Amino acid sequence: MTKLWDWGYTWEILPVLAKASIVTIEATFLGFLLAATFGLLLAILRMSKSNWVSVPTAGFVEFVRSTPLLIQIFFIFFVFPEFGVNLSAMTAGVLALGLHYGTYCSEVYRSGLANIPRGQWEASTALNLSPYHTFRDIIIPQAIPPVVPALGNYLVALFKETPLLSAIAVLELMQTAKILGSENFRYTEPITLVGVFFLVFSLITAAGIRQVEHWLNRRGGN
């Protein structure tokens, strides 16, 4: 009779999974960094007075948001090479995560930017600030703190979607668990451990975001 849970096997595979978790965290961190930067850029482009800029940007955002992340991952990994763009699985995965969540982040930034009172823009114009300095020094520092919680939610969401990278064989947690399972003919422990890992890290991340929020509130309140 097979055991329901094999502790010996658990201890054996734990170090392997722990190592794979570094890849997951890397993909999350790099993907979100890209998403947060790219999203801000999209949000600003979408505010452009020129329709030649704002309309294609809006179209791009809608397009990416309306198609599945898995297809985008496949597209970047398998179709880009047809056009001479060869990316490693990890790079393709991070790029897809960044683009996909960048469009979501752009909507978050957009609401933050929309909430800046018109008077702040007008004072910037009256002081003759350039558009660059207006954004960098006046608008963005006020627009971002209130949307940190919403951005944090997307950080957690992005993190939970990194197992999709297993589809292009990135050796992150899920892929590693699958390999361990098929090598040992036991999936219970590896898959469960991956689940536990995601739970723990989601909780830690959420607590971290609350800390950042708290810190921003205190800073903004003086």
Add this chain to the structure above:
Amino acid sequence: MSVPEARAAGEPIVRFDKVTKRYGSLTVLDELNLDIAAGEKVAIIGPSGSGKTTVLRMLMTLETINDGVIWVDGEPLTHMRKNGGLEPADARHLRRIRGKIGMVFQHFNLFPHMTALKNCMEAPITVLKLPKREAEERAAELLEMVGLADKLHHYPSQLSGGQQQRVAIARACAMRPKIMLFDEVTSALDPELVGEVLNVIRKLGAEHDLTMLMVTHQMGFAKEFADRVCFFYGGKIAEEGRPETLFGSPENERTQQFLSAVLESM
């Protein structure tokens, strides 16, 4: 690029030349002509909706105009000289001319995430490219001038409305404008705080060679401070003149009605 031409002596520093502003089918300003001499203090009064705030906002380039030309210091603000004619101004031209103008708003519009000092340093550093130390000295000096030497490191939320408005005046002055625009700067203040802001404006007028345009509901202040008062009605200047004349013996029926209504409410 237009070739800057020096303003001849005696030429107005600001000229509205048949300026029209429309919002849809509503004409807010109807072929406005207005010349303002360098150093002149002009008060703009009139009922709400008469277009008086729009005059300031157009001059600050916060509003575009539909027709006419605005001239500042001998150069077109809203247009650029090109091939002997005038073309609508591009962003670069606007930025160059706009630097001569400063504005103080009804709702202060201070940057809430910056201290009083930083509010006054931002534009001198980023626009005028002043070294940080020099910008800080200038900002501290101006804040002292408006009586806030002890509030340099306070955030706007820690200041009263009157104090915030005085910071806003210092902030505008830090850019050394030739022309200052005051848009109902005491309207959002509690009555007991109006005096401190008006005192600062008086001081500014006395100590500096600034051209000042103010939209105001403070008739007493306009009377005492302004060289000239313009009464706006229906997008036009219905009557203008020396304050003692306009307030003492207004000729236009609309002016008489407006003034008696305002005086009644005081």
